[in-house]
Amino acid sequence: MFIGEVIGSxxxxxxxxxxxxxxLRIVRRISVDTTPGETxxxxxxxxxxxxxxxxxxASGSPARQTHLTDARPxxxxxxxxxxxxxxxxxxxxxxxxxx
Numbered sequence: 001m002f003i004g005e006v007i008g009s010x011x012x013x014x015x016x017x018x019x020x021x022x023x024l025r026i027v028r029r030i031s032v033d034t035t036p037g038e039t040x041x042x043x044x045x046x047x048x049x050x051x052x053x054x055x056x057x058a059s060g061s062p063a064r065q066t067h068l069t070d071a072r073p074x075x076x077x078x079x080x081x082x083x084x085x086x087x088x089x090x091x092x093x094x095x096x097x098x099x
Contacts, residue, residue: 003030003082004057006049010042018072025049025078027057032087043076044069054082054093 004027012024023045029037041059046068049055055078063069063077084094 001056001058001062001079003032003085004028004041004043004055004078005030005036006045006051006053006055006078007040008051016073019044019074022046022068022072022074027055027076027078030054032085032092034093041076043078044072044074045078047078047081049078049081054085054095056080056082 006025007028008026010024010026024042025045027041027043029039031037041057043057044063046066047055057076058079059076063074064072066077066079069077082093082095085092
């Protein structure tokens with residue numbers, strides 16, 4: 001699992017039938033001190049994340065363990081929208097929408 005930022009969407013008008021209802025987002029890894037990384041991936045969004053939101057992403061076989069992704073060809077899933085995180089007793093990030 002890692003923290004990432006939603007930076008875009010993938011629109012695919014033709015995809016496997018069991019993926020038809022699942023939105024796809026482009027997510028960039030973020031370090032715990034909020035530095036953007038160089039790694040990107042496409043993740044199934046089961047929580048309704050918007051561009052610019054920080055999210056928790058599960059990848060590999062755990063990505064297929066949500067109700068919406070069970071038995072579907074998913075390698076990454078956005079499983080939560082982050083409200084805040086802290087390291088070393090210091091808040092690194094707070095979602096402005098939850099203030």
